[in-house]
Amino acid sequence: MEQLTKAPNEFGYILDNIKEIRDRVGNAAAKYRKPGDRIDIMAVTKTVEPEKVNFAVSQGITLLGENRVQEYLSKKDSYDSSASVHIIGHLQTNKVKYIIDCVDMIQSVDSLKLANEIERLASARGKIMDILIEVNIGDEATKSGISSEELFELAKRVSELEHLRIRGLMAIPPIGCGGDVFAAIHELYLKLGELDPARIRPDTLSMGMSGDYELAIEHGSNLVRIGTKLFGARKYLEV
Numbered sequence: 001m002e003q004l005t006k007a008p009n010e011f012g013y014i015l016d017n018i019k020e021i022r023d024r025v026g027n028a029a030a031k032y033r034k035p036g037d038r039i040d041i042m043a044v045t046k047t048v049e050p051e052k053v054n055f056a057v058s059q060g061i062t063l064l065g066e067n068r069v070q071e072y073l074s075k076k077d078s079y080d081s082s083a084s085v086h087i088i089g090h091l092q093t094n095k096v097k098y099i100i101d102c103v104d105m106i107q108s109v110d111s112l113k114l115a116n117e118i119e120r121l122a123s124a125r126g127k128i129m130d131i132l133i134e135v136n137i138g139d140e141a142t143k144s145g146i147s148s149e150e151l152f153e154l155a156k157r158v159s160e161l162e163h164l165r166i167r168g169l170m171a172i173p174p175i176g177c178g179g180d181v182f183a184a185i186h187e188l189y190l191k192l193g194e195l196d197p198a199r200i201r202p203d204t205l206s207m208g209m210s211g212d213y214e215l216a217i218e219h220g221s222n223l224v225r226i227g228t229k230l231f232g233a234r235k236y237l238e239v
């Protein structure tokens with residue numbers, strides 16, 4: 001990876017943040033993983049200007065996480081084309097058509113209705129869409145994510161759709177939750193791999209954010225989604 005030798009001053013803090021995150025992820029990987037196992041660092045871009053996002057991309061953080069369809073559509077033409085983009089926010093069925101051609105993965109599949117719409121549009125384009133199933137453990141406050149009881153039934157139904165490929169699970173546990181919640185999600189991920197190995201071969205467990213990514217890695221995450229610790233505090237309140 002080619003590194004800029006000198007960061008523009010205004011983005012110097014992003015460079016410092018990237019170094020710190022890489023160090024911490026590297027240390028956690030050394031402690032909890034076999035040599036060579038990869039852990040991806042995703043830049044979560046909500047409210048962040050494309051110039052800053054592109055700076056992170058130029059430093060090798062080439063995986064971007066998008067929460068809101070509208071915001072992504074307004075920014076995507078400004079993004080460096082070498083970036084991969086995953087949808088990580090709740091996705092309404094009627095919005096799939098806007099993003100189907102311009103994302104590499106949808107991490108927030110949590111209903112058969114949504115999966116069917118992705119199937120319909122991916123099939124029409126002759127493409128396979130990679131997806132994660134979003135599981136909701138320990139967070140009764142949000143409506144997104146499927147319960148652990150319903151997970152395997154949904155996974156079976158989704159695995160029958162020819163233009164979706166289940167790559168694993170995504171979770172947004174409550175901030176400050178203990179390691180036991182991450183461990184429970186990891187258990188579900190391992191069970192998913194045993195459900196129907198001919199059709200479902202999970203390789204991605206997306207969990208861990210700015211405040212808990214090391215804990216998530218300890219419990220099996222291999223894709224951490226970092227916003228605040230990378231770009232600084234967000235400028236406006238989330239809705």
Ligand SMILES: *Cc1c(COP(=O)(O)O)cnc(C)c1O
Nearest residue numbers: 044088209210225226227228229
């Ligand atoms: C905002 C967000 C993140 C990143 O949160 P930070 O605490 O700022 O790192 C990760 N995942 C999802 C789904 C998010 O909405």
